[in-house]
Amino acid sequence: MKVHFIDPNKVHYVWDNSLDPAIEIDPGDRVVFELRDVTDNQITPNSTAEDLTKLDWNRVYPLSGPVYIKGAKPGDALVVKIIDIKTKGWGWSAIIPGFGLLAEEFYEPYLRIWDLSAGDYTTLDGKVVIPLNPFCGTMGVARAEKGKFPVMPPGPFGGNMDLKHLTRGSTLMLPIFVNGALFSVGDGHAAQGDGEVCVTAIEAPLYVVLEFDLIKDANIKFPRAIIHKEPLEEFSTYYVTMGINSDLMEAARDAVREMISLIVSKYNLKREDAYILVSLMGDLRIAEIVDKPNWIVTVHLPQDIFIEE
């Protein structure tokens, strides 16, 4: 087993199966990545909300790679073991006009810079403790189709899945569509709830070590994972709010609105901070999807994170 160090400056901003590999490795090898934040360093610890309006979107989603895995063929599965992930002292969250589940209600740019120097947690103004469970929002392989494809939407090739459970110790399996798989990674997140409702997690530069392997002829249709419970996610009590609707998207919106309303009235946080907090610590679940014609989406938010005065 060999450990490779990929050049941090070898990044690409679109999915494109004609890209030259940044590195070639054997199955069983490890690669050490130093990932930029999702804006490619356009947001810094000194940024203000105004900087969100000046983003060069062609530089958003820098991906490190591609990694060419020798012997990988279409139909095989790429096994990605998440060996280690570390944050680097800071991160940010934002409300970005035009994005997010409640884009029509939250349309002003809003930015929060997080101090991650404590290493395994941060706080919202000393009022809420946010444990850090870093993971890569985007891990994927080259698509079958020729061309340049934006990074934002995920697909059967994985990509921007924002699956918060892919923390240290987890294993991801991806379908492979081209020889060598051409794996790339980016979009570091230090904390996020299922759903990522405001469109940002704690966005953060990350140090990441991944180990790669192959399952020949696995023929899976979508990414799969084996995950473990994070010790830092062990809360005792949760608030649950819900939306009930014949449309799951509308149910999700109502459930998030309800949780924002609960946080604002109970803990006197700003509406924008409550929305971001749901994005970072609230989990979207589907309570029932069979009681025709109304489905229920719930938001679960740990009560334990609020510091009682």
Next chain:
Amino acid sequence: MKVHFIDPNKVHYVWDNSLDPAIEIDPGDRVVFELRDVTDNQITPNSTAEDLTKLDWNRVYPLSGPVYIKGAKPGDALVVKIIDIKTKGWGWSAIIPGFGLLAEEFYEPYLRIWDLSAGDYTTLDGKVVIPLNPFCGTMGVARAEKGKFPVMPPGPFGGNMDLKHLTRGSTLMLPIFVNGALFSVGDGHAAQGDGEVCVTAIEAPLYVVLEFDLIKDANIKFPRAIIHKEPLEEFSTYYVTMGINSDLMEAARDAVREMISLIVSKYNLKREDAYILVSLMGDLRIAEIVDKPNWIVTVHLPQDIFIEE
């Protein structure tokens, strides 16, 4: 605080705000319920799949109640504390033609009778351990509108929410629409995953103790809850499958198909049993709902439940 014992034979099969109360109580009182299974005893420990085709659907969803809470007014919230819940030795799960998330792929009636006599777990043919976390699938108050409404679809009044987290120790809050609230309960479940994908949980008669209180002028729009982690839900490792689609419902279907495929190939279970197992132990979550235009629904299934040979 007074403890009331409601007559188990006082049941109703529709939501109707003109029903006479089965019992009147003061805020702070407790009520002990003996709930029939969701088919009103039409399924018994000796039933076969054929009995599913002969169900009298006018007798499905028997609800115990209504409970009239003195002083309850529209705009108040009804607080329902789940004090105790016990199973009664048996339960059942089924694939019922025309129902469930994958109704077009699973169209033959299929029935499993579960031995719950061990008290806190059952097994699937000795191959899978299923811990019991009983809760009431249906808890609701009378609707504002006059008329008779079917029990199956939930709504802002609560009802058939199938929120599996409402186990012993949890607290439910319901908006109130009529004087006295007129609370009813039924649809006992001994185990269920978020989503209840095959349309049945472990359906079971239950012994239930609830304590009622009021929050005046709460003016909540949807039900809310405060829940606690169940010790029996403490698993270490989970399989995750996903569907990725611009439609959340289709994403959910693909994620469930993927998990059924994983179970069948890895553990050699019957396809029908795998579907029911996802309904009982698989949780539907929304990994991301903001990466336009594709959303991700995941199914999380504990690996620990499978007994290795």
